[in-house]
Amino acid sequence: AQSVTQPDIHITVSEGASLELRCNYSYGATPYLFWYVQSPGQGLQLLLKYFSGDTLVQGIKGFEAEFKRSQSSFNLRKPSVHWSDAAEYFCAVVPPGGYQKVTFGTGTKLQVIP
Amino acid sequence: NAGVTQTPKFQVLKTGQSMTLQCAQDMNHNSMYWYRQDPGMGLRLIYYSASEGTTDKGEVPNGYNVSRLNKREFSLRLESAAPSQTSVYFCASSDSGSGADTQYFGPGTRLTVL
Numbered sequence: 001a002q003s004v005t006q007p008d009i010h011i012t013v014s015e016g017a018s019l020e021l022r023c024n025y026s027y028g029a030t031p032y033l034f035w036y037v038q039s040p041g042q043g044l045q046l047l048l049k050y051f052s053g054d055t056l057v058q059g060i061k062g063f064e065a066e067f068k069r070s071q072s073s074f075n076l077r078k079p080s081v082h083w084s085d086a087a088e089y090f091c092a093v094v095p096p097g098g099y100q101k102v103t104f105g106t107g108t109k110l111q112v113i114p
Numbered sequence: 115n116a117g118v119t120q121t122p123k124f125q126v127l128k129t130g131q132s133m134t135l136q137c138a139q140d141m142n143h144n145s146m147y148w149y150r151q152d153p154g155m156g157l158r159l160i161y162y163s164a165s166e167g168t169t170d171k172g173e174v175p176n177g178y179n180v181s182r183l184n185k186r187e188f189s190l191r192l193e194s195a196a197p198s199q200t201s202v203y204f205c206a207s208s209d210s211g212s213g214a215d216t217q218y219f220g221p222g223t224r225l226t227v228l
Contacts, residue, residue, distance in 0.1 A: 009154070032213045043118070043204055043219030044157075051214055090156060094213035101172070102217065104156040 002027050004093045006105035013081050014113050021076040021108050023091030033074040034092040034102075035065055044090060050074065061085070086112045116140055118220035120205050126226045127195045135190040135223050137205030143218070145211035146188035147172075148180060150201040151222070157204065163188055164211045195227045 005024045013019055025031060032051050036044040048059025055067040065076045074091060091105040121136045139146065144165045149157040149172075159172030163182040177199060179191045188207075192199055203223045208215035 043221050046216045106154055106156040
């Protein structure tokens with residue numbers, strides 16, 4: 001079955017430290033890949049997305065993600081975390097050529113400590 | 115430009131009561147979606163509307179009905195609420211419904227069924 005996995009439920013990092021959030025997918029072909037962020041009490045906002053081409057994708061708020069076909073992964077990174085990055089992060093996938101049917105991961109909650 | 119708006123923000127129902135969650139977007143998007151978010155389960159698609167006049171079931175449609183009233187508005191109805199429908203409900207919209215589209219989310223409705 002097609003699926004997307006975020007293995008880390010909760011991550012704590014110090015402000016200024018680097019961050020990597022993991023996302024793995026299981027599809028027959030490379031899906032469309034997304035990272036969304038949800039601040040407390042709010043809806044989701046797109047950080048970045050990947051369809052094809054350059055495997056390193058830049059997004060908003062200083063985030064980037066790298067697609068690795070061999071590992072079926074699309075990990076989210078940030079070189080230096082700010083306190084305002086504390087939120088929940090969702091990886092999402094859509095089958096290639098797919099319409100409408102976005103599958104979200106279960107989310108990773110990021111805590112930033114001073 | 116308000117984006118995607120949802121009403122109400124909070125609601126408490128008793129088992130068996132009915133209610134309608136309202137959603138509107140002002141981005142002239144063709145596709146609209148209803149999700150529910152439960153702890154540890156990410157977002158799951160309830161229903162979607164690819165375009166005005168069409169609706170389709172998502173992953174968890176049981177107990178819900180939807181109406182695409184016009185291009186702007188997409189409502190979700192619970193005919194006979196059950197405690198299992200306690201959740202946070204998000205409405206989203208996208209331009210064409212293509213898998214490559216970004217989805218834009220409303221702020222959510224927190225529903226408790228007693």
